[in-house]
Amino acid sequence: MSSPTTFRDIKTDIMRRIASGEWAPGSRLPNELDLAQKFGAARATVNRAMRELVDDGIVERKRKAGTHVRSVPLRQIRLHIPVVRAEIEEQGADYRYALLHSNIGRPPDWLRARLSLRPQDEVRHLTCIHFADGNPYQLEDRWINLTATPLAREADFSQSGPSEWLIRQVPFSDVEVSFSATAADTEQAENIGCGKGDPLFRIERQTSWQHQPITFVRLIYQRGYRLTSRY
Amino acid sequence: MSSPTTFRDIKTDIMRRIASGEWAPGSRLPNELDLAQKFGAARATVNRAMRELVDDGIVERKRKAGTHVRSVPLRQIRLHIPVVRAEIEEQGADYRYALLHSNIGRPPDWLRARLSLRPQDEVRHLTCIHFADGNPYQLEDRWINLTATPLAREADFSQSGPSEWLIRQVPFSDVEVSFSATAADTEQAENIGCGKGDPLFRIERQTSWQHQPITFVRLIYQRGYRLTSRY
DNA sequence: CAGTGGTCTAGACCACAGC
């Protein structure tokens, strides 16, 4: 008697059949009960395999309609956005942080629109630099909604960055992130040590939690930075 | 009699306790059996909730050691890298494609090193433009390993791009992707219609399948492009 | 060695949505 069929076996076999063309894009797979009999497994085991295939963007499922191979496989990656301190220390470099500027006030219009802030909301605005081995690595331009996180009004960001503080205050959040390229303006060029107009990699991220806007941040990386991921 | 506790209920409750500080970062959660009793659910239900929490980067689990709240929550996103045709058409714009250049030969050294190609391997090199409403949207610089995908030697890429062809030939793959900013060189500036030295968003992606290198591609986007995602 | 998570089974009820 051989060991029982695992959900991994089933997943692999189904992927093989899809790759081989036996189950073409758009075609319908047998239902769970039939597959369970075919593989000699319980329906729950087949179900787990199928859920992972959905998760991987390989098939789509609908009640009654059944399971279909996606006609265009969904190209998706799991991107880990590193916390800058950890990223630098993992490279074996020395991490240092500096707060350039901090103030509290009414948000500018573009920010109010972007975060859907109300007229009475105040924000704390911070600009910081993160260094690796003494060289500028990342500029952080951070806005925190004080209505959502009132403790940020008095928090001390002179020794460590607002990211690390926020992640403790708000462990989960809904996030919208965007990646782009930008040209260094005069101030950025000076702070990060590159020429004016040099291409810099930029991440913008706004987070909210339970429909309340928390923070917006713009991260500018040193010249030549790459954000890399495998999947 | 109320309806049974769902894995979602359990997940939500655990997240609430973590957010409230009841289960602090680094602390150990009760084991599955205890949680199952506490929630009045089967162990399998608790297990599913916990597996999702692992997946979301909120907890870590090890046999015997138990389940611990991650001390630094893992910031990860699910990034959907759009197929350029779909991306353009979803914006309601007209998609057009042009092949600029195609040839077959030995790979340059940097590519051989990057993809771990063997001395006898040949590659097909293609450069293409993707247009949105007549404007250059993306430049594609594509290298295909002909040993892995011999059909690419004769394939016709004059009407549609190699991405769409490859995705049909190789539905799954292991991928390494990187995002960065680059300055437009003379040729890129001309092709994409921007100034030389302008900052451009770049994606580089190399894919393999079953330890065999398939392709390397460098995508350069029009000025001002943003890759955006929610999670 | 023993506690913990990893997984499978067989059966059940249910919700949704195509037919």
Place this chain on the structure above:
DNA sequence: CTGTGGTCTAGACCACTGA
């Protein structure tokens, strides 16, 4: 209306790994 996936249960065996 009925087929299909979505989920829960109770129980079992096993594999890893920390104490």
